[in-house]
Amino acid sequence: MFLHRIKLAGFKSFVDPSTIVLPGNLVGIVGPNGCGKSNVADAVRWVMGEISAKHLRxxxxxxxxxNGSTARKPVGLAQVEITIDNTEGRVGGQYAAFNEIAIRRQVSRDGQSTYFLNGRRCRRRDVTDVFLGTGLGPRSYAIIEQGMVSRLVEAKPDDLREFLEEAAGVSKYKERRRETENRIAHTRENLERLQDIRDELGKRIAHLKRQATVAEKYKQLKHEERLSRAQLATLHWRTLSGELTKQDRQLGERETALEARVTELRDLESRLDQQRAGHAEAQEAFNGEYRAALDAEAAIARSEENIRNLVKQAERVRKTLDSEEEVRKEADRHLGSEKEKIETLEKDLAEGEPELERLKAEAVEAAAEHAKAESDMHESSSSWEAIGLRVVEATQAVRAGEGRIEQLTERLADADKRHARLEQERQKLGTGKLEREIIALAKAIREHDAIRAKLKSQLARHQLAVRDLGRHIEELSSALGGAREQFQDVRGRLSSLTALQQDALGKGEGAVTDWLQAHDLTESPRLAEKLEVAEGWERAVEHVLGDRLRAICVDGLDTPLAGLAGLGEGTVTFFDTAALNPDAPKVAGPEPEQWQEIHPEPLITDIVVVEPIKPRGVRRKKEKRWVRILRRIFRFRRRTGSQKAKRELPPVLALPAPVAPPEPAPTMPPLNPNPLHEKVSAPWPLDSLFAGVRVADSLEEALDLRPALKLGQSAITPEGEWIAANWLRAHRGAGAGAGVLSREREIKTLSETISQLQTEIEGWEYAMAAAHGRRKAAEQEQAKSEKGSIDAEQYHAKLQSAIAQRRARFEEFRRRALAIAHELADLEEQRVQARTGIGEESKNLAEQQAIRDRVIRERDAEAERRKEYQGRLAASRKRWQEIRDKAHQAELRMASLRTRHGALTQSRVRDSEQRKRLDTRCQELRQSLEEITPPLQQAKSELAEHRLRRQELESKLKAAREQVEKQEAAVRESDQRRHAVSDRIESDRTLLEKTRLTRQETHVRREGIEEQITASGHAVDTLLAELPEEANEADWTARIVVLEQQVARLGPINLAALQEHAEQSQQKEHMDSQYQDLTDALDTLETAMRDMDRETRNRFADTFEKVNVQLGTLFPRLFGGGHAQLELVGDDTLNAGVTIMARPPGKRNSTIAQLSGGEKALTAVALVFALFELNPAPFCLLDEVDAPLDDANVYRFRDMLEEMSDRVQFLVITHNKNTMEILQQLVGVTMSEPGVSRLVSVDMDRAQDFSEAAAGAT
Known part of the structure; x- marks a missing residue:
């Protein structure tokens, strides 16, 4: 496992993406100062999880x-990735199977870091877990940066122990153990709270168990009571069922009788309808016969007229034929004497023309008169038929009106009878008593509702009080825990600051400390502890005083001077307070009473305003001690240094911060600024320490003051920029005394805060005890309220049941009364309609009778007119025929004359043609005469048929009239029988309705009882089957009374206790199980921790011995002699610190502090290499470790590196040429562009081969 590659982008000076490839085990990083070499070490430390910006410089x-340069803009993201070769599988867990592991970290400007393992996002802890036990890590011994060599050997025992634990491979166990201890501590706190809850729950369950027993007995008795009530209702239901069966049988008999009557009525109505239909058919047949008779009369008249016309036409034709024959003969006779005849003809023509015109005019007049007579006769026939139909219709309308009046009269009588019966029934329904009972019960319910509401409100208040007190206790518990946690944080912070302050003030370990202990000067105050500096001027005072801040304040220098010879090495400063003039005025600025003159308005450094609270339930007369405690509590919020604001405490009473003395007003002459000692307050005058040092608010003001400064005078700004007439000093780094004054102020503030937090914790504990007492009292009140509420609910249920029964009966009566009212209204409407209908029908009947009489009179008048029209038609027909015959004869004669005249006027040639035309005319007339004969015969035959049909129709008309009269008599008889049957039906229906009403009342009562039984969760059939045969209502009523008395003797019942007891018991069992599981788990964890502690002790002791052996071997090799060893500080191997003791050859030093810088560096290297010999880390990064070594030590150092490079990969940052000689690869870091680092890589082995090859070639 070794480091394969480092990628940087945007990290510090490496703005461009840069990759450092590490192929060998000896890789050097070289370059000039300030080029960014150490940024590579910072990058490796940072990517492995370092979170302290201080350790990253x-x-x-x-x-x-x-952050940008003169030519580059700032970037928003920094990213570093390292690739580790894991072919040996040293990284275990889920990454053991990977040959390469890439770890990447990136951060943005907002300071949020993101970690990636093999490209997958992960947590910082995942990254640190990868390196646990391997010797690698952000603070491990594998990364030795600048200055860390001396810090390693000078490290505190606990810090040095961490290196050994990492080498022993127990660091991950220590980390897990620390987390486990924290979790066990939290778990034990939770167990304590859980035990309190279990105790309270046990008490609650015991109380609920007693209530549940009573509730169970109550439920059993109530179940028996409900069963008995259901059985009593079932008995009543059985009685009503018997009555209902009897009523059903009676109702069926009456319904059967009524149905028989109705059937008889329907038969009569059907027969009446048939008879009325027969009457209508007979009437219609009569009307048809009557119309047929009229049609026959008209046909006879038309036939007679047609015969007369045909006879007359035949006569005319015959006469014309005879005339034509005579004309032809006359023409033959007078053919020879045409002239004579023509003259005669002309004379006849002259005489005949006027006569012909006169006859034609008379013929036209007669024809018109005849046509008018025919038209009048036709109209009279139509009117006669219409009047006949109107007479029939009027007669029928009169008879229908009489029938409707009769029906309406019968309906009105029926409605009057029904109305009287309903009025009698409505008077029998009385609801007054029920209304009074309902009103009284409703009033009682309202009054009881107010009591119930009051009880519920009281119960809700008690429940709310219990919940609020529970939440208040939780809040108090949370606040108490927060206060304790903050107390621990503040105490830890104070311990850290105190340790740092002691080191800064020279109170740490060393030769000087031993010398001070020997002369009883350890507890003497340092000068920095006695100074009070105006806010903002700490840096300036620290800059001016420097190491003198560590001065030991003594009352005279006799004691220090007497023991000064025994001080071996080191620096110590004393401040003689006795040598100062005690009567000299203090330089702490004006007195408080003078502040108002200098500053018209008071200056308040900090006032924290918070909301005061008053613990609930603490009575005013017992508040004295509580108020006294709370008035000492205020909310703490630290704003010093870069420390973020701590978590705020719960709101408490706040007191204003102490008012600091105001700063002196900077209103002084330009040439005489205020001296710096006015910004400092101390028990003694400090003029000698700040002689000639003035203050300036800014560098510009100091520069303005510079021309006026004299020799020995200077000016300093709050930022520490110190300027004189001939020199300027500016300090930006951490020097001697840096932060001592501000740290001392914070230490004092934290000490006051601890005192205040202790007072606050006492207040919270007192509030917790008071809140527990109030909650117990509230729970007792809640139990009383629950009992009263249950009693009220039971009584309310009884009232509701009583009013529900009465309302049901009232609603039943009301519905019946409403039904009667609706029926009476309907009957009244029917009566009004019947009376109105009778009046209207009577009026319509009178009108129809008048119409019938009028139509009969019109029919008689029309008969007289018809006779007149018939006579007028016969006279006009006769006159028209006579005149027509005369005119026809005259026309024929004139035609003959004209013909003869024409013939005579023609030549003799045409006489023969005229003869022929006369023959043709005669032939045509004979043919016309032959054509008239058949129609005349047919007309005579039709006339005989029409006369025979008329006789038949008159017989039928008589028979139809007789049939109509017979049907009318049958209809009247059937209608009378129908009215009689209808009266009997109405009587039966009334009796049936009464029986049905009685049955419905019984059915409703039975259904109500059945609904009550069903609502109680029982079935009627089941109860009937379970009841004994001898069961009766009286016995069951007595049983219910006994059960009610037993229930009343139980007293108040908490019905919710059963469910609550089950729930609380289940919760208790669950809590007991959890408690036992947690207890067992804690025992198991503690056993495992003891085993781990034993293993850790053994491994640490073994590692300690082995490192000691290796250190004893390597130290002499590096120093050329001497001796070094590790020693435990403490008896417990598990937690004991580790110190290093080194004696270079020829020296007798006892501590590391007495070694020089080079000796410390070599000692640290020896320790690191000893650790590597025991548990070699995959790689080691050394940042200018060889800087303080001379050449001889460097040679020994590089020999050690070369020897160990077989097992460990070294990444060496160095300036030393001797070290560079053994390196296999050099990575050069340059900064050709200001502020931007770049890489240049050189493979030394290839370069040497190339150099040797070049030398051989030359």
Whole structure:
């Protein structure tokens, strides 16, 4: 296992990504001072988990990120990755199978670090666990940086022991043991709290057990009571079931009778409907026969008219034919005497034309008169038919109106009877008594609700008080734990600061300390402990005084001078307080009463304002001691140095911080600034220590004062910039006395804080005891309130049951009354509608009768008009036929005359043609006469048929009238029977409704009882099966009374006790199991720890002896003689510290402190190599370890390196050329660009081969 590669990017001066490849076991890193060589060692330490910025030569973790240079901007991320070869498998666990392990760490400007193992993000602890037991780590002996050599041999015994533990491979066990001890301590605290809870829980369970026993008895009695009540209800249910069966049988009989009546009514109504339908059909048949008779009369009239017309037409044709025959004969006779005839014809034509025109006009007039008579007759026939239909319809409407009036009258009578019965039933329903009982019970419930609410509120207050006190106790416990934790933190911080201060003031181990102990001067105060410096001027005072801060204050120099000869080496400073003038005025500034003159407003350095609290439950008359304690407590918040603010304590009473004396006002002449000793307060005058030193608020002000400074005068700023007329001194690093004054101030503050925290812890403990007492009292009050609340709930349940029963009966009566009211309203509406309908129907009937009479009168008038129209039609037909015949004859004569006249006027040639036309005309007339004969015969036949049909229709019309009258009589008879049956049905229905109402009441009562039984969790069938045959309601009522008395004798019951007892018992068992498991686990852990401690002692002792052997061997080799050994400080091997004793050859030094720098370095190297011989780390990084060695020691040092490089990989940072000679590879670090480091690698073996090859070639 060795270091294979180092990658840097953004880390300190390595801004660009840089990779250092380490192929061999001797690799050197060289370069000029300040080029960044040591940054490589810092990078390796940092990537392995170092979290202290001080050990990385920085002020904060963000300082490792490249902060920019003159030519480069700052970067936001620093990253370092090392790759370790693990082919030998020295890294165990889950990474044992990896040949290479890459560990990477990166940090941003906010100081947050991220770790990666083989590319996977992990915790810092995962990284440190990888190196535990291997000798590697951020603080291990494998990384020796600048100055660490001397610190290694001068380390405290406990620190030096850590190196040996790492070499022994027990460091990881120590770390695990420390964590385990912390966890065991926390677990034991938790066990103590758990034991308290278990004790309280046991008491609670015992109390709940007694309550649970009573509650169980109560539940048993209540179960028996509920069962008995359910059985009593079942007995009542059985009685009601018998009544219900009897009522069902009676109801079935009456329903059967009613159904028979209804069936009879339906048969009658069906028969009545059939009869009414038959009557309507008979009426319709009568109307049809009547219309058919009218149609037959009209057909006869039309046939007679048609015959007359045909006869007249045949006569006309025959006469025309005869006339034409005569004309032809006349033409033949007068053919020879045409002229004479033409004259005669012309004369006839002249005479016949007017006569013809007159006859034509009369014929047109007669035809129009005949057409009008026919039209009037047709209209009269239509009116006659319409009037006949209207007469039938009016008669039917009158009969229908009479039937509706009769039905409405019957319905009104039925509604009156039903209304009277319902009014009688409603008067019997009385709810006044139930209402009064319900109101009284409701009032009692309201009054009891107020009592219950008061009890619940009281119980809630007690429960809230118990919970609040529990939370208050938890808060007090948390506050007490926080105060104790803070007390430990502050005490640890004080111990650390005290140790540092003792070292800084020269109170540590060494020759001087031994000399002071020998002369009883160890406990004498140092000058820094007696100084009070104005805030902000500590650095300036430390800069001016320097080592004199460590001066020992003595009352005269006689004692120190007497023993000064015995001081071997070292430096000691004394401050003679007796030599100072005791009457000299103090230089601590103005007195307090003069502050107001210098500063009109008071200066308050720090006032912490917090919220005061008052512990609950502590009465005012017992508060005196509590207030006295709390008034000494205030909230502590430290703001000194770079230490972050500690966790705040819980709010307590706060007191203002002491008011510091104000700083002197810097209002003085430019040439005479205030002296520095005015910023310092001490028991003695300090003018001699600050002679001529003035103060300036800034460097610019000091420079302005410089021309006025005289010889021996100087000015200093709060930052320590010290300037005189001919010199300037500025200090930025840690020098002698750096931070001593501020540390001394913090030590005093922490001492006061410890005193205050002790007072505060006493206050919290007193509050805890008082809170426990108040909670016990509150729990007792809570138990009383629970008992009262349970009693109130039981009584409330009884009241609710009583009012529920009465409300159910009231609701049943109310629903029936409401149903009756609705039914009465419906009946009233039906009665009003019936009366209104009767009135309207009577009015409509009168109107229909008037319409019927009017229509009959219109029918009689229409019959008279019809006779008149028939006479007028016959006269007009006769006159029209006569005039038409005359006009036709005249027209024929005139035509004949014109024909003859034309014929005569024609030539003789056309006489023969005229003869032919006359023949044709005669032939046509004969043909027309032949055509008229068949229609005339057919018309006569139709007339005979129509007359026969008329006789048949008159017989049918008479029969139809008789049928209508017969149907009307049957309908009246059936309607009378229907009314009689309907009356009997209504009577049966009333009786049935009464029976059904009685049955419904019984059924509702039985259902109510059944619901009560079901609600109680029982089944009626099961209870009936379980009841004995001789069971009766009286015995069961007496049994319930006995059970109620037994329940009452139990007293108050906590029903929740059963569940609470089970839950608390289960919780107790769980806690007991956990307690036992934790106890067993702690025993197992402690046994394992004892085994580990024994193994650790053995391994450490073995390692200690082996290292001592190796140290005894290596020390003489490095020094050329001498002796060195390790010694244990303490008797317990497990925790004893380790010191190193070294005696170089020719010297008799007893401690490391007496060695020179080179001797310390060689001793440290001997120790490191001794550790490597025992438990060689995979690699070792040495940072300028050889710097303080001379050439002879360097040769011995490098020989040791070369010898051990077979087993260990060395990464050496050096300036020494002798050391470089043995290195196999050199990595050069340059800084050609200011502030930026770069790498240059040289393989020394290849370079030597190349050099030898070049020399051979030359």
């Amino acid at each position: 920085g002020g904060s973790m963000a300082d490792v990120v490249f």
